[in-house]
Amino acid sequence: MKVSTEATMLVQSKEKFYTPDEYRELEESAEFRNEYRDGEIVQMSGGSINHSQIIGNIYAFLKSALRGKNARPFMSDLRLWIPRYRRGTYPDVMVVEGELVCTEGRKDEILNPVLIVEVLSKSTKDFDREDKFRFYRSIPEFREYVLVNQSEFLVAQYIKTESNEWLFREYEGESAIVSFASVEVQMSMLDIYELVVFETQETEVQQ
Numbered sequence: 001m002k003v004s005t006e007a008t009m010l011v012q013s014k015e016k017f018y019t020p021d022e023y024r025e026l027e028e029s030a031e032f033r034n035e036y037r038d039g040e041i042v043q044m045s046g047g048s049i050n051h052s053q054i055i056g057n058i059y060a061f062l063k064s065a066l067r068g069k070n071a072r073p074f075m076s077d078l079r080l081w082i083p084r085y086r087r088g089t090y091p092d093v094m095v096v097e098g099e100l101v102c103t104e105g106r107k108d109e110i111l112n113p114v115l116i117v118e119v120l121s122k123s124t125k126d127f128d129r130e131d132k133f134r135f136y137r138s139i140p141e142f143r144e145y146v147l148v149n150q151s152e153f154l155v156a157q158y159i160k161t162e163s164n165e166w167l168f169r170e171y172e173g174e175s176a177i178v179s180f181a182s183v184e185v186q187m188s189m190l191d192i193y194e195l196v197v198f199e200t201q202e203t204e205v206q207q
Contacts, residue, residue, distance in 0.1 A: 153173050
């Protein structure tokens with residue numbers, strides 16, 4: 001079935017583009033979290049049990065490990081604003097070192113994470129690895145990106161060097177130890193995946 005040009009133009013004409021301030025105002029009363037993508041508001045998809053568990057494990061560990069230090073972690077209920085690309089998003093875990101820098105006039109939107117952790121899902125993994133990483137790299141303070149697979153013991157890490165190059169490292173297997181270089185904290189795979197049940201394990205139990 002072909003869609004007429006007139007119908008396509010009609011749909012396009014009804015698309016609404018929002019200013020950053022309009023988005024922020026809507027987010028204050030929104031039932032679900034939404035991302036801002038240069039004029040477009042996109043509802044964020046819900047996460048799985050494993051996704052939520054891994055986020056909680058990493059946040060709790062970092063909160064304990066960084067206590068008394070000049071850095072603090074935040075979970076995905078705090079928004080990150082990326083000025084260069086006019087993006088507002090909610091990373092799974094962020095760590096800010098030193099003073100918290102917020103968007104002018106706001107206390108719910110930060111600008112200066114040094115570490116961002118994203119737990120990959122099937123629907124967002126390519127976007128997280130490519131476009132989102134490109135957006136994050138525009139943040140001057142940002143120097144470490146960690147991607148956690150929720151289906152197996154697998155973690156990918158990108159670390160910014162003093163020469164502004166990004167080094168890649170991969171951790172695999174339940175005995176691996178992940179080093180969050182930007183905040184000098186080490187976390188075992190078993191701690192990252194505590195209480196996580198992989199799909200293969202669920203199948204074995206059912207059989």
